[in-house]
Amino acid sequence: MAEAIAFYKTKLGFTLDWKYEDRLAGVSRDQTVLFLDLVTEGPLHPVRVWLNLYSIAEVVGLHDDWQRAGVLIIASPEQKPWGLFEFIAEDCAGNTFRVYYDTESPPVDGLGEAPPNRR
Numbered sequence: 696m697a698e699a700i701a702f703y704k705t706k707l708g709f710t711l712d713w714k715y716e717d718r719l720a721g722v723s724r725d726q727t728v729l730f731l732d733l734v735t736e737g738p739l740h741p742v743r744v745w746l747n748l749y750s751i752a753e754v755v756g757l758h759d760d761w762q763r764a765g766v767l768i769i770a771s772p773e774q775k776p777w778g779l780f781e782f783i784a785e786d787c788a789g790n791t792f793r794v795y796y797d798t799e800s801p802p803v804d805g806l807g808e809a810p811p812n813r814r
Contacts, residue, residue, distance in 0.1 A: 709722035
C-alpha cells in the first residue's frame, strides 16, 4: 500500500486524503477520487481503470503531466475509431488507466442537456 500511495502522489499527482491501516486508502486529484484497495487474493489484479475527462485538452494535459513524471505510457493519445480520444498508462502494480474523452456521444446530464462545463 505504501508503494501505491507514493506512486499515486509522486507520479500521478494525487493527494492522500485518508488511509485505513495498510489495506485501504483514498486519494484525489481535482474532482477525481479513487480508492486504493490492497487485493492479495482473487482475480482482481491487475485491473483497468477508466477515467472519463471533459475534453481532448484535458486528456492531452494529463498525458503530458504523467509522461513528465515518468509514468509508463502504453498507448499515446489518439482518436480511436470507436469514438474515444484516449491514451493508456500503467501504474506501479501493473494496473492500467484508459484516460479518454468521448468525442462522438453528446454529453448529457439527467435532463438531456450538456453540463455547463461541456457546452
